[in-house]
Amino acid sequence: MPVLFGIFLSALRTALGFVFRSLVIKFVVFFALFFVVKELVNVLVSSNLYPGATQVSALSSALSGIPESVWYFLDLFSISTGLSTVISAYATRFIIRRIPVIG
Template sequence: MGKLLSAILGFIFKKTVPKFFLFFALFFLVAEFTPILVEIVGGRDLVANLSSSFASLPSDIAYFLIPFRIDRGLELVISAYITRFIIRRIPLMG
């Protein structure tokens, strides 16, 4: 019984706990540094400029684009590409 308990505790403290701390550190890096890197890259300005450019479209074109929410879709796609670019630059993640 003692060897079984020792094996279980050894597994937990040698395998599981270090992985928990490693994944927590990676999560912390991504959660805290991604907004900082987005500010550096200027992703928010790009999305804001895209929204203002959709506002300047003629009403004939906007009539067909607005029901499909093309403006919101392009914002999401551009934000996803910027986030992917930034996450790929983080060591151990990309």
């Protein structure tokens, strides 16, 4: 019976060692990176360093000249969703590459 208890205790120590050495450390590091990136984006948007509103109005006026027949196919293929997803992905890639630890 004491041998079985020793095996159980060894397995428990191994599992707890993995959790506290690996998982907790990774959670703290990635949460810190997430928090820094989130706050950095908020600072950029609030300090008008990110020219979002002026470019959206320019893009809206540029797209107003597209005829209805073309808009039908653009809506059919969900180009608006795909375009916004691609732009968000490029912006996220740009921000992530500027982080020294990751990029």
